[in-house]
Amino acid sequence: MKIECLIDGKSLSLALDSNKPLSLVLQEYLESPAGNANCSGEKCGRCAVLIDNKSVLSCMVPAFEINGKEIKTYESLKKEEITSDIQAAFRALGIHPCPLCLHSRVVLYYSIIDSGETRRDEISREMSILKCTCMDKEDDINVIMKVLELRRKRRVRRA
Amino acid sequence: MAEKKNLTIYNLHFGKILKAKKAGVRLVGFELPQLDNRFTVITAKELPNENSISFLGSEIPIFAEDKIDFPGQPLLALFGPDYESVTLALRNIKVKTAPLPEVKQREESVPHVEFCWGQEELPKREALEAMPHIESTFSYDHTVYDSDTSYTITAWQEGKDLNIELPTQWPDNVKKAAATLSGWGENNINITTQRWYTHHDDYLLWPSIYAAIASVMVLKTGLSVQIKENAISAKPGYKIKKTTYFSQDGKPFAENVEMSVDQGAYTIASTELQRQAMTGLLPLYSLKAFFARIDITVSQRMPAAFCGSLGYDEALAATEYHTSRLAHKGDMTPLQLRDLIIRGKTRFTDYAAPIDIDNLRGETNKIAEGAIYNRKWITNHGQHGDFGLVGFLRGIGFANGLGIAGFSSAMAKESQFSSMMTFTKKHNVTINTSVSYYNVNTEYWKDLVESKFTSSEDDPINCLLLEHNNETLDSGPEVLSRFICCYPMQLASAAKHLNILRATEKLPISIKYDAESAFSPCEFTLSGFGSMIIEVSVSKCDFRPLVQEIWASFCLSPSSSDSYSRETIKRNILTTLSDAGGVIPDDFKMHIDFVPLQDSSKGIAAISASSVALTMASFANALYELGGQEASNLPTSAEKLERILGGNK
Numbered sequence A: 001m002k003i004e005c006l007i008d009g010k011s012l013s014l015a016l017d018s019n020k021p022l023s024l025v026l027q028e029y030l031e032s033p034a035g036n037a038n039c040s041g042e043k044c045g046r047c048a049v050l051i052d053n054k055s056v057l058s059c060m061v062p063a064f065e066i067n068g069k070e071i072k073t074y075e076s077l078k079k080e081e082i083t084s085d086i087q088a089a090f091r092a093l094g095i096h097p098c099p100l101c102l103h104s105r106v107v108l109y110y111s112i113i114d115s116g117e118t119r120r121d122e123i124s125r126e127m128s129i130l131k132c133t134c135m136d137k138e139d140d141i142n143v144i145m146k147v148l149e150l151r152r153k154r155r156v157r158r159a
Numbered sequence B: 001m002a003e004k005k006n007l008t009i010y011n012l013h014f015g016k017i018l019k020a021k022k023a024g025v026r027l028v029g030f031e032l033p034q035l036d037n038r039f040t041v042i043t044a045k046e047l048p049n050e051n052s053i054s055f056l057g058s059e060i061p062i063f064a065e066d067k068i069d070f071p072g073q074p075l076l077a078l079f080g081p082d083y084e085s086v087t088l089a090l091r092n093i094k095v096k097t098a099p100l101p102e103v104k105q106r107e108e109s110v111p112h113v114e115f116c117w118g119q120e121e122l123p124k125r126e127a128l129e130a131m132p133h134i135e136s137t138f139s140y141d142h143t144v145y146d147s148d149t150s151y152t153i154t155a156w157q158e159g160k161d162l163n164i165e166l167p168t169q170w171p172d173n174v175k176k177a178a179a180t181l182s183g184w185g186e187n188n189i190n191i192t193t194q195r196w197y198t199h200h201d202d203y204l205l206w207p208s209i210y211a212a213i214a215s216v217m218v219l220k221t222g223l224s225v226q227i228k229e230n231a232i233s234a235k236p237g238y239k240i241k242k243t244t245y246f247s248q249d250g251k252p253f254a255e256n257v258e259m260s261v262d263q264g265a266y267t268i269a270s271t272e273l274q275r276q277a278m279t280g281l282l283p284l285y286s287l288k289a290f291f292a293r294i295d296i297t298v299s300q301r302m303p304a305a306f307c308g309s310l311g312y313d314e315a316l317a318a319t320e321y322h323t324s325r326l327a328h329k330g331d332m333t334p335l336q337l338r339d340l341i342i343r344g345k346t347r348f349t350d351y352a353a354p355i356d357i358d359n360l361r362g363e364t365n366k367i368a369e370g371a372i373y374n375r376k377w378i379t380n381h382g383q384h385g386d387f388g389l390v391g392f393l394r395g396i397g398f399a400n401g402l403g404i405a406g407f408s409s410a411m412a413k414e415s416q417f418s419s420m421m422t423f424t425k426k427h428n429v430t431i432n433t434s435v436s437y438y439n440v441n442t443e444y445w446k447d448l449v450e451s452k453f454t455s456s457e458d459d460p461i462n463c464l465l466l467e468h469n470n471e472t473l474d475s476g477p478e479v480l481s482r483f484i485c486c487y488p489m490q491l492a493s494a495a496k497h498l499n500i501l502r503a504t505e506k507l508p509i510s511i512k513y514d515a516e517s518a519f520s521p522c523e524f525t526l527s528g529f530g531s532m533i534i535e536v537s538v539s540k541c542d543f544r545p546l547v548q549e550i551w552a553s554f555c556l557s558p559s560s561s562d563s564y565s566r567e568t569i570k571r572n573i574l575t576t577l578s579d580a581g582g583v584i585p586d587d588f589k590m591h592i593d594f595v596p597l598q599d600s601s602k603g604i605a606a607i608s609a610s611s612v613a614l615t616m617a618s619f620a621n622a623l624y625e626l627g628g629q630e631a632s633n634l635p636t637s638a639e640k641l642e643r644i645l646g647g648n649k
Helices: A022-030 A081-093 A102-115 A120-127 A137-158 B083-091 B125-130 B171-182 B206-221 B270-281 B312-329 B334-341 B358-371 B373-382 B442-451 B482-504 B562-579 B607-631 B638-646
Strands: A002-007 A010-015 A048-051 A054-057 A070-072 B012-019 B025-031 B040-042 B052-055 B058-061 B074-080 B094-099 B113-117 B133-140 B143-158 B161-166 B189-193 B224-235 B237-246 B252-262 B289-297 B394-404 B419-423 B428-433 B462-465 B509-513 B526-538 B545-556 B589-596
Touching (some): A048 A102, A081 A102, A081 A137, A102 A120, B012 B083, B025 B074, B040 B206, B052 B171, B052 B206, B074 B083, B133 B312, B143 B206, B161 B206, B206 B224, B252 B312, B270 B289, B270 B312, B358 B373, B358 B526, B358 B545, B358 B589, B373 B394, B394 B607, B419 B482, B428 B442, B442 B462, B442 B482, B482 B509, B526 B607, B545 B562, B545 B607, B562 B589, B562 B607
Parallel strands (some): A002 A070, B161 B189, B252 B289, B428 B462
Antiparallel strands (some): A002 A010, A048 A070, B025 B094, B040 B074, B113 B289, B133 B237, B143 B161, B237 B252, B394 B526, B419 B428, B419 B509, B526 B545
């Protein structure tokens, strides 16, 4: 099947098996670390990407579903301002997420912040998809709140 | 270091490993599907040299040859034009096996080790058995961890050189393994290490095996190859039975310990394991006589290569678990008992030098007050007693103990490390070392070195850590990394020395310093301590062991920045709990108190050496309170607790 999509700003035309998971596509064609998580569909949560700005687990998305869609991985998010805000929040709170889940965690934070969600239980529910033991849910909530605080302060300064 | 040539999916050959599903059977042969000339199969028969690699003194077979030793053992490697076709072809390979005529018990390959003092004071066995005694068994089953992370091993030839790129905790072993199996000269093998991170020791043994297979494939076909596999590791199984005998006045008189370690199909670094475990078995309370025996056994399970611990953690956890059982029988809270026994200095033994433990009591009391430990313990204790009407299935576990810093003196002497610090003409300090510093906060090292030099704003000192040297033996596991723990101390000392020399000597000036700490007369230096309380409740819906709250206090010498140390402790606790079957609910709370220990003259304890042990011990103690001995066997699970508690409650 011929699939055309936009991955990290690159327009790609790929000839693929339509059932191939997006995680494998990312790993084989783009050598993206998002594809390194290989839980065989057990939802470890470490392969999150954004499809049209909504976070999904790339191992659960068959290739035919990405046709005509825009996919963003951590590689493109790291150039955006929000990622530097997230890094600043990590530093401010003294949190060091492990490299195994960092990319996925940033993608999920981006998705939550982008959707404007601030309810603690909703953030906790969204983040529960990530099953890495390096941080607890309270840390996730604190990071997101810190990012929102940093952004608010910047907006006030600009105003 | 070799530059990676332009390898793409169009000029690489892709490999997957066929692994055994069942162990303890005879391997008769393979029934291969029709494969065209794009595919290549490598089995034990195709190897140019002996079918094994050397790993810490043990010979580990690459492929199963006559008999399958453990599930997951490589049977053959299949290489093809892409991973999908290789995976599909692998599914069609039939493995022909036959039952073994009789299961022969393998001989003990590692002699057991015994350690004792005061044996002459022990009465005869019959008399000893007649004395009042308390027995407990701490067990942790052999576990295989699949980290759900795939990694690749790429090998290609350039002229006479073989290049291998992979994530590994031990590059030198990869080189030796590839040289042994393929016959390539060690000097012609270049290893490029990819960045890796793991909660367990996934990149210690298996990358060496896969790299050796890839090197044979390159030798055979001359093609560039890539193998993709999931990162896996195994933790040994432990069973530690402790019996304490009491004298007429009710004081502990003697202790007998029997420890059995199931290392899987092959024994790896067993003598080091015995040394570490023995150190952890020594109790903090005083005894007239002590006897311990450690047996290493082999089984049809995946060989366990370290997995973050070589026995000290589990042994210390067993000691703490037993101490809580002593309190239980003595109608004291575990905290009250520890308050009585933690005094003065520990005993001098071949395994550990004495250490003052008075400070441990203060730290312990601090967290116990925060957790309202005694009151909760008494309340929980009542749920099983005569006054318990409704089982509310809660437990609060306590543990405290001392830390060690990595390998024993005997093991560390076998490895050679080098480090050199240079003060350049541009007033930069460069550090070139063979010590592995993956997963270490090197910023702390740089800040430490820069702080030891006298500098001004006009003339700032910049510290640079040079690219990693391949001749590295030190493995990644923090708990074993004696060097990572002691390294900051040596860096500081070398920087001070270089700061004096730069004023008098011509620049650039370099000094070499020993990356190994001074060897003490004992195998290990005890240093730093920690205390932990874990509160666990069982979910009333599905019997999951929910970890409600954790109070921990650690007093360790800083080997990294405070925030990084605190995070490392937190990560170790959460990972250990998750491995042990604990479930972290949404309303989980954790209170960590980290106190940097300024006196590091007696060595630095690895953070994980104590945090992992105390987590296991306090979790097991909490489980014991809510479900008794059987519930405290680790790792636990909802099914296990339902079976134990469901009938009674």
